[in-house]
Amino acid sequence: MKLSDQEFRDLRLLIQRLCGIWLGDDKKYLIQSRLEPVLHRKKLHSYAELATKAADAQGALLQTDIVEAITTNETSFNRDGHPFEEFRKAILPLLIQTRAERQRTASLPFGKIRIWSAAASTGQEAYSLAIAILEFIKTQPRSGSDRFLVGPENFQILGTDISAEALRVAKAGQYNARDLDRGLDAESKRLYFVESNGRFEAVPPLKNMVEFQRLNLAQPMTDMSCFDVILCRNLLIYFDESTRRCVLEQLCARLSPGGILMLGAAESATALPKGVEQVQMGKTIVYRKSHVLC
């Protein structure tokens, strides 16, 4: 079906309002190819009718259809490799050391180390973090050390996404062989997934650490508390500069003192909020909040 320039402009504004994604002038084909199936399913006669019906008070279901169609859920386990290696080798020991020191000096409980995968898609990022944590725990000395020893019960991973469809897959934690091949080695597949009828399900120790819920990052994140590590990877590239800045500000406000923000390989935080600095960790750039209170 033909998409006029005016319909394109109306729909891209609506899309930006719904989920923050900004489609440049060269993305007309994307609206057409992603939204045409919605038109057919909903028996609508034009893109103008879709835009009008979605924008009115009864348009909530249509809005969900548009967001589901427009969002790109591309992801994989251990995407880009080195950020997850750095998370296991450098970030986790740092967080644990800081917590243990706080416990010793200020008599505060160790509590849970909280990690947020803020654009979790179908869950591979959150499960990759859980695998890194379990692998890290295995490397701890069993005894004869004054280091604080942590177990899976000391960690909590929250995955959020705007797409209910992606979250359904994430919560089920079931993938096909091809999904596992994208980022997991043979040992991780064997240890952390159980096969049943050609599907591979994350084992309980992974699932017990991870929780998923729906959240639109382009809206005020008023219900979110503080996290020690926040990953917001491969989402900001879809936003315009002002939405990017606003989301970054909100994420940084939810970092605990000393907390770490990790972005995607193609993303950088140009305008960093006060008290957050860029730090190079191995091949990975992260953003670290100073030790002032959240």
Ligand SMILES: C[S@@+](CC[C@H](N)C(=O)[O-])C[C@H]1O[C@@H](n2cnc3c(N)ncnc32)[C@H](O)[C@@H]1O
């Ligand atoms: C390309 S995936 C990235 C997944 C994962 N972080 C990674 O790097 O592999 C981007 C995800 O952002 C989600 N998304 C898009 N707009 C969003 C919004 N406004 N709030 C929350 N999630 C959003 C999409 O549904 C999609 O699952």
